Amino acid sequence: MTRTEEFEELRPLLFAIAYRILGSVSEAEDAVQETWLRYGASPAQPRSTKAYLSAxxxxxxxxxxxxARVRREEYVGPWFPEPLLTDPYEDPERSAELADSLSMAALLLLERLTPLERAVFVLREVFGFGFPEIASAVGRSEAACRQLAVRARRHMDAGRPRFEADRKEREELAERFFDAFREGDVDGLRExxxxxxxxxxxGGGKAPQFASAVIGADNVARVLAALVPPFDRIGxxxxxxxxxxxxxxxxRDRDGxxxxxxxxxxxxxxxxxxxxVISPDKLGHVGPVADVWALKRExxxxRRPQPDRRS
Structure with missing residues (x-):
């Protein structure tokens, strides 16, 4: 197998690691590309390509x-990870860990960790790397990595909900939610x-967004239902x-x-x-991005009453 073939085989894993550490699709892709450049420039063939590239x-x-931490501290409004539609890496033996670590809630919890804690947690708890490999990757001793893992796990466990919803329950609830949303059904949404x-x-200061979080079932249901008529009119x-x-x-807008x-x-x-996630800077990988300010004006x-032209 050539170096290119080895790298391409491991690319999904490398992206999955980088995304969970960074919470950014674009930055994760750049990190993977930089890894390829360094691999290509290395004269020696590593004993384990997976361990080397992961490190x-x-x-x-x-x-x-x-x-990035400095920029995020100056971010306008709430900061969320860039949305990821499909995780390119699959491992049946670690499917639960992979799925759990990908959620917005989990990625926001990871923001509480130091960069080293976050990297150690991702490599150990999500991908199951051994401490010798982790120590090599982060440039710390195995003992130090074990301590980082303990601290990271403690922070993550403290922020996690005590009861998780299973996939079927989530999907059924989501289907009912979007049905009620399309109908502008305040009562259906509220329940x-x-x-x-x-x-x-x-919105990152670059798109219309809620002035602050909308809190409470009645308020959220009414805000969502109020979006439906103007959305329908502009497609x-x-x-x-x-x-x-x-x-x-x-x-999506009328043009997709x-x-x-x-x-x-x-x-x-x-x-x-x-x-x-409304910030256009975080949506380019999903597809061509709409002009949200123009849509807001439309x-x-x-929303305004249309003039009666019958007379």
Whole structure:
């Protein structure tokens, strides 16, 4: 097998590692590309290509995350990871860990960790790497990596919900949610929402968004239902789609361009959080991005009463 073939075989794993460390599709893709360049420039053939490339992409991702942290502290409004529609890496033996680590909720919990803690947690808990490989990847001793793993696991466990919803329950609830949303059914939406549900958007200061989180089942149901008439008039459609392994949707304009993504966080038979990514900077990998400001103007126009032209 050539070096190119070996790399391409491992590319899905490398991207999956980088994305979970960085929470960014574009930065993860750049990290994988930089890994390929370093691999091509290395004269020696590593004993384990998988271990070598995983270590390289981890080190690159850690460096990128350290600089990204500064930008995220100055981010306008709530910061969410870039939505991922499909995880390219599959491992039947670790499917539960892979799926759990991909959710928006889990990625936001990972933001609480230091870059080293995050890298160690991802390699150990998600991908099952041994501590000798992890130590080599992050440039710390095995003992230090074990301590980092313990601290990271403690932080993650403290923030996790105590009861997880199974996939079938999530999908059924999401189907009912989008049916009620399309109909603008306030009561139908309200009964699917947790009492303290929150609706939050990430516009990054570059797209219209909610002034702040909308809290409470009645408020969220009314806000969502109010979107339906203007959306209908300007041809916006909600396309149900898995987002970060959770039920969600892609909103598109009449030309099929991407407006936003939306993901539902389901727990104990109710929707607990609705997260929408609206920032155009985070949607380019999903497809051609719509001009959301123009759509907002069109939607506002559609809200206004139309003049009676019968006279």
């Amino acid at each position: 390289v992409v981890t080190r690159i991702a850690i460096d990128v995350l350290r600089s 699917l929402l947790a009492a303290d549900v929150s609706l939050v958007g990430d 916006v459609v909600a396309e149900p789609h898995q987002v970060n392994g959770q039920p969600g949707a892609i909103f 361009k991407v407006i936003s993504t939306l993901v539902l966080d389901v727990l104990e038979g109710r929707i607990q959080t609705i997260r929408s 939607a506002n126009q559609a």
